[in-house]
Amino acid sequence: MKSTLWERLARVFGAGTAAPERTEAERILLEADFGVDATDQILDALTRADGDFRIAFERAVVAALAGATLSDGGALARATVAPTIMLVFGVNGVGKTTTLAKLGARLAGGGRSVLFAAADTFRAGAAEQLQIWADRLGVPCVTGTKDPAAVAFDAIAAARARGTDTVLVDTAGRLHTEERLLEELKKVVRVVAKQQPGAPHESLLVLDATVGQNAVHQARTFAEAVPLTGLIVTKLDGTAKGGSVVALERAVKVPIRFLGTGEGLADLEVFDAERYARRLVSQ
Numbered sequence: 001m002k003s004t005l006w007e008r009l010a011r012v013f014g015a016g017t018a019a020p021e022r023t024e025a026e027r028i029l030l031e032a033d034f035g036v037d038a039t040d041q042i043l044d045a046l047t048r049a050d051g052d053f054r055i056a057f058e059r060a061v062v063a064a065l066a067g068a069t070l071s072d073g074g075a076l077a078r079a080t081v082a083p084t085i086m087l088v089f090g091v092n093g094v095g096k097t098t099t100l101a102k103l104g105a106r107l108a109g110g111g112r113s114v115l116f117a118a119a120d121t122f123r124a125g126a127a128e129q130l131q132i133w134a135d136r137l138g139v140p141c142v143t144g145t146k147d148p149a150a151v152a153f154d155a156i157a158a159a160r161a162r163g164t165d166t167v168l169v170d171t172a173g174r175l176h177t178e179e180r181l182l183e184e185l186k187k188v189v190r191v192v193a194k195q196q197p198g199a200p201h202e203s204l205l206v207l208d209a210t211v212g213q214n215a216v217h218q219a220r221t222f223a224e225a226v227p228l229t230g231l232i233v234t235k236l237d238g239t240a241k242g243g244s245v246v247a248l249e250r251a252v253k254v255p256i257r258f259l260g261t262g263e264g265l266a267d268l269e270v271f272d273a274e275r276y277a278r279r280l281v282s283q
């Protein structure tokens with residue numbers, strides 16, 4: 001079995017406080033996807049550290065993340081005039097649909113009425129997948145065979161008619177080309193902005209922690225195409241790496257809002273830098 005990030009680092013640093021072999025520690029951090037400058041910063045902090053290495057590492061990670069944590073305890077936007085519109089973006093397979101269901105469960109748990117919009121009209125089976133989550137949660141789901149923006153439009157109209165508080169819009173992760181995908185997403189943003197004042201109130205980009213530097217590239221590409229209100233990093237349960245959270249926060253000036261830590265509805269954690277740093281060493 002592959003050893004975890006913490007096991008490998010602990011081996012280099014030993015149990016004590018001696019300065020580590022920098023190149024070996026550097027390799028471990030780069031392999032865990034922290035990226036070059038966060039790795040440098042963390043190593044500098046560790047080299048200066050006296051005392052408990054584990055605490056020093058946690059502190060260095062939190063420092064590398066400076067600015068990443070919002071102090072709102074995971075509050076999602078709420079429009080003064082309902083419905084609030086939330087869009088979920090990301091490339092295929094990162095966990096958009098699952099994350100949308102988790103967000104729906106969270107909002108419903110907080111007493112907000114929710115409606116899902118299946119605006120991934122490209123992939124066969126996408127609407128059915130969202131419908132299954134909607135049935136499990138007992139929330140309505142608007143589907144359609146037209147283009148994504150039209151489904152979002154219909155969903156907002158349905159939410160108005162029903163007096164629903166929040167519309168969560170699932171989007172496609174793949175079209176014929178990346179350009180087409182981004183154009184389509186921009187169109188969804190334009191259409192909902194026209195239909196509802198202040199919308200979209202949340203535009204959340206979902207990123208898969210297991211793909212490393214690729215997630216950084218995706219974050220940059222999406223952030224250039226559409227205004228984002230937050231990042232959600234998924235599959236942190238399935239990786240011994242996890243450093244991409246730090247690399248992401250440093251690459252785009254968009255706050256990390258939640259972490260996905262499993263396939264179940266409850267596996268969504270409000271992002272907190274200290275808890276994330278502890279997770280890295282306890283894994």
Ligand SMILES: Nc1nc2c(ncn2[C@@H]2O[C@H](COP(=O)(O)OP(=O)(O)OP(=O)(O)O)[C@@H](O)[C@H]2O)c(=O)[nH]1
Pocket residue numbers: 090091092093094095096097098099120123126172173174234235236237238259260261262263267
């Ligand atoms: N371990 C783990 N698996 C996850 C997490 N989030 C999503 N998944 C799994 O990742 C796979 C893809 O999830 P989807 O929600 O379908 O991803 P998507 O981005 O909607 O995919 P497309 O619609 O095809 O673009 C599923 O098997 C999910 O159960 C997570 O936080 N941890």
Ligand SMILES: [Mg+2]
Pocket residue numbers: 096097098120126170
């Ligand atoms: Mg999906």
